[in-house]
Amino acid sequence: xxxxxxxxxxxxxxxxxxxxxxxxxxxxxxxxxxxxxxxxxxxxxxxxxxxxxxxxxxxxxxxxxxxxxxxxxxxxxxxxxxxxxxxxxxxxxxxxxxxxxxxxxxxxxxxxxxxxxxxxxxxxxxxxxxxxxxxxxxxxxxxxxxxxxxxxxxxxxxxxxxxxxxxxxxxxxxxxxxxxxxxxxxxxxxxxxxxxxxxxxxxxxxxxxxxxxxxxxxxxxxxxxxxxxxxxxxxxxxxxxxxxxxxxxxxxxxxxxxxxxxxxxxxxxxxxxxxxxxxxxxx
Amino acid sequence: xxxxxxxxxxxxxxxxxxxxxxxxxxxxxxxxxxxxxxxxxxxxxxxxxxxxxxxxxxxxxxxxxxxxxxxxxxxxxxxxxxxxxxxxxxxxxxxxxxxxxxxxxxxxxxxxxxxxxxxxxxxxxxxxxxxxxxxxxxxxxxxxxxxxxxxxxxxxxxxxxxxxxxxxxxxxxxxxxxxxxxxxxxxxxxxxxxxxxxxxxxxxxxxxxxxxxxxxxxxxxxxxxxxxxxxxxxxxxxxxxxxxxxxxxxxxxxxxxxxxxxxxxxxxxxxx
Numbered sequence: 001x002x003x004x005x006x007x008x009x010x011x012x013x014x015x016x017x018x019x020x021x022x023x024x025x026x027x028x029x030x031x032x033x034x035x036x037x038x039x040x041x042x043x044x045x046x047x048x049x050x051x052x053x054x055x056x057x058x059x060x061x062x063x064x065x066x067x068x069x070x071x072x073x074x075x076x077x078x079x080x081x082x083x084x085x086x087x088x089x090x091x092x093x094x095x096x097x098x099x100x101x102x103x104x105x106x107x108x109x110x111x112x113x114x115x116x117x118x119x120x121x122x123x124x125x126x127x128x129x130x131x132x133x134x135x136x137x138x139x140x141x142x143x144x145x146x147x148x149x150x151x152x153x154x155x156x157x158x159x160x161x162x163x164x165x166x167x168x169x170x171x172x173x174x175x176x177x178x179x180x181x182x183x184x185x186x187x188x189x190x191x192x193x194x195x196x197x198x199x200x201x202x203x204x205x206x207x208x209x210x211x212x213x214x215x216x217x218x219x220x221x222x223x224x225x226x227x228x229x230x231x232x233x234x235x236x237x238x239x240x241x242x243x244x245x246x247x248x249x250x251x252x253x254x255x256x257x258x259x260x261x262x263x264x265x266x267x268x269x270x271x272x273x274x275x276x277x278x279x280x281x282x283x
Numbered sequence: 284x285x286x287x288x289x290x291x292x293x294x295x296x297x298x299x300x301x302x303x304x305x306x307x308x309x310x311x312x313x314x315x316x317x318x319x320x321x322x323x324x325x326x327x328x329x330x331x332x333x334x335x336x337x338x339x340x341x342x343x344x345x346x347x348x349x350x351x352x353x354x355x356x357x358x359x360x361x362x363x364x365x366x367x368x369x370x371x372x373x374x375x376x377x378x379x380x381x382x383x384x385x386x387x388x389x390x391x392x393x394x395x396x397x398x399x400x401x402x403x404x405x406x407x408x409x410x411x412x413x414x415x416x417x418x419x420x421x422x423x424x425x426x427x428x429x430x431x432x433x434x435x436x437x438x439x440x441x442x443x444x445x446x447x448x449x450x451x452x453x454x455x456x457x458x459x460x461x462x463x464x465x466x467x468x469x470x471x472x473x474x475x476x477x478x479x480x481x482x483x484x485x486x487x488x489x490x491x492x493x494x495x496x497x498x499x500x501x502x503x504x505x506x507x508x509x510x511x512x513x514x515x516x517x518x519x520x521x522x523x524x525x526x527x528x529x530x531x532x533x534x535x536x537x538x539x540x541x542x543x544x545x546x547x548x549x550x551x552x553x554x555x
Contacts, residue, residue, distance in 0.1 A: 003364060006465060010361025011373060014354040014436055018376045021433035025391035026383070028398060043394070083291045086284050099288075101544075106295045108540045110494045112510050113529040116517050117298030120305070125315070157295065215384020217497055222517065232386045232497075239390050239501070249394070252387050259382070 033249035041243025051250035058251055061234040064220070066258070068145065068230070069213035072152040073160075073206050079153065080160035080205065085194070087161075088168035089176070100165060107158035115151050115222050122147050122223070143225030151219040156212060160205040167201025168194070203270040207263060214259050231255045299533065306526035323527040333528060336512040340493050343424060343508065347431035348488035354432070355439025356481050360473065362440075363447055380437035389501035392430045396422060396502070422504030430502045431495065435488035442487070446480035447473075479546050486543035490536050 036046040055062075087099055106114060120126050122141040131139050141147055171194065179189040217232030224233075231251065238248035306324070310317030327333050362370060380388075400420045411417035454476070458468040474481075496510035503511060509532065516525045 003465075007361040007364045008369075010357045011365065011369070014358035014440065015373060015376070017354060017429075017433060017436060018380060021392065021429055022376065022380055022383075022388070025388070025395035026379070028395045029387070029391045032394060043398075079291065082284065082287055086288045090284060102292065103295065105537065106299060108490070109299065109533040109536055110496075110510065110513075110529070112494075112496050112513055112517075113302060113533060114298055116513075116521070116525075116529075117302050119517070119521065120301055121298060154294070154298070157291075211382060211384070215386045217386050218514075232384070235386055235390055236500075239393065245394055248390065252390060256383065256387060259384075263382075 029249045029252050032246055033253045035246040035249075037244045037246050041245075043245040046246075051247045052254075054247060055250060055254055058231075058234050061229055061231045061251075062254070062258075064145075064228060065214060065216075065230045065232075065255075068148060068152065068228075069210060069216070072149055072156070072213050073210045075149065075153045076157050076160040076209055077164075077202060077206060080157055080164055081202075084161050084164035084168055084201075088165050088171070089173070089194075100162075103158050103161045111155050112218060115155060115219050118147065118151050118154065118223055122150070142223065143227050145224075145228050147223040148220050148228045151223040152213055152216060155219060156209045159208050159212070163204040163208070164198060164201040167198040167204075171197045199270065199273055203266070207266060210266075211259065211263065214255065302526050302533075303530045306523055306530045308523050308526075311522065323523040324531070327524050327527045327531070330524070332507070333509075333512060336507045336509045339424065339427075339506055340509040343427045343431060343499075344489045344492040347428045347435055347492045348485050350428070350432045351435040351439050351488045352481055352485040355436045355484060356443050356477070358436075359440050359443035359447055360469065360477075362444065377437045377440055380434055381441075385434070385495070385497040388430070388434065389498040392426065392498070393422070393501040396426050422502055423506050426502040426504065427499055427506065427508070430498050431492040434498070435491055438488055438491065439481070439484035442484040443477055443480045446477050450476055479549060482546050483543045486539050486546075490539050490543075494536065 032043050033051055034047050034049070035043050036048060036050070038044045083103070087096060087103075091099060119142065122128075124142075127141055128139045131137075175193050175197070176189055179193050180186065184192065215232050216230050217236060220228055220230045220233050221236075224230075231254075234251055235248055235255075238244050238251060305316065307319050307321065308316045309320035309322065358373070362373060365373075400422075404417075404419050407419070408417040450473075454472050455468050458472050459465070463471070494510060495508075496514055499508045499511055500514070509528070513525060513528060513532075516522070
């Protein structure tokens with residue numbers, strides 16, 4: 001057997017699996033998005049753009065997703081950056097690994113369980129009761145956009161800390177010394193040296209978190225209480241409750257398109273900043 | 284700065300601590316701690332629905348992680364020697380698998396399989412002898428395993444390729460120069476070198492599959508996995524039993540992931 005044939009044989013099973021379980025289903029979603037709903041639910045073949053024309057009916061879900069996903073990503077970045085900086089630049093080697101592992105541990109525990117913990121905290125007998133005891137009455141936290149935002153920032157914070165940490169850890173600390181030796185104020189050093197050199201980590205972290213948030217379903221379902229729903233929740237509703245497959249497929253296609261466009265634009269922006277991405281560091 | 288870090292850690296661990304704490308509450312109420320007890324752990328472990336869901340989750344995670352590790356490792360090794368469009372196409376597949384949200388993968392798999400079943404089942408019924416019940420394909424363990432294998436496979440390929448790219452080609456070339464068959468080279472040189480990555484990939488796949496709710500929610504049919512059980516329990520109202528299950532799952536996932544990390548780290552040390 002030639003080398004070439006052997007390599008093909010090695011790749012073929014995995015390739016076939018991905019084709020059958022990924023490409024075929026996604027293609028079917030694409031085809032179905034031009035179809036119509038069967039009277040009893042499901043799909044009848046057709047070629048119509050009606051489903052796409054109806055997309056504005058789900059405007060709220062897209063709006064919530066497109067506001068809360070970038071906002072959640074930004075907040076995760078703002079919270080994660082100082083921590084990553086502290087770990088990468090200000091922590092001794094001895095403690096670094098342990099503290100970093102402590103950041104990642106929550107991410108490796110089920111998002112389902114971690115999100116549902118927030119039902120406790122934000123629910124009536126949690127924080128609101130605590131606030132009441134200090135005189136702030138009638139605060140409603142659970143089932144609000146705030147609750148969803150807290151849930152998504154909490155859920156994806158570790159995923160943001162890690163890539164930012166990696167890029168800051170690689171930063172040559174002598175540059176920071178050189179900057180201060182040359183009389184730069186620490187704030188100047190931060191904005192002129194540290195921040196530009198960590199753009200790659202910021203880019204990777206934001207992209208990872210943003211992609212996952214765009215498809216979020218669990219956190220809005222648990223903490224939004226049916227009031228703050230994402231495209232993911234609309235999809236579950238369309239496919240499992242109203243069984244409107246054609247329309248659901250159009251919503252799914254729209255979600256994929258929005259993701260592809262935003263991620264591509266974002267990557268363009270980052271590469272314009274002339275940054276090398278180091279996703280590999282994540283693996 | 285240091286105080287800030289402490290605050291973030293408190294933020295990260297408070298919810299987890301609360302779950303663990305309330306799992307030891309003696310009372311039925313999930314929001315008031317009424318004395319220490321481990322009774323909910325006992326109840327969870329004796330609940331046949333929980334055990335059934337756990338069994339399903341373990342089985343699906345084990346089979347899909349095994350399949351993903353084997354197929355993913357083979358593909359990663361094969362891709363080493365492939366350039367051009369085939370490689371680009373495979374890279375694109377991996378990229379799509381990672382990039383498409385789980386929820387879209389879930390619904391896509393659901394409608395694809397249901398559509399296929401709608402075609403195949405009447406055909407099976409016609410082919411079958413009249414006096415027996417024809418088999419009927421439906422969503423369940425099979426579709427769960429197939430879908431989980433798909434997305435964990437992408438993960439294994441990424442992990443194993445990262446390890447392979449760090450290896451020196453000289454070793455396998457030397458092996459070939461010494462007239463070892465490609466299979467012998469793979470078994471005696473490549474496989475031992477990438478074994479830590481394969482094992483870590485297996486454990487990660489296992490954990491991802493075991494933890495997955497969103498894809499399972501669509502493709503599990505009438506089968507229940509542990510995350511599906513937990514989700515529907517939360518919907519019905521939180522009880523200390525769910526907390527006990529959650530705590531046990533957290534500890535088990537942690538142990539697995541720590542093992543995976545240790546193996547990966549040991550594999551990264553240069554061999555002499």
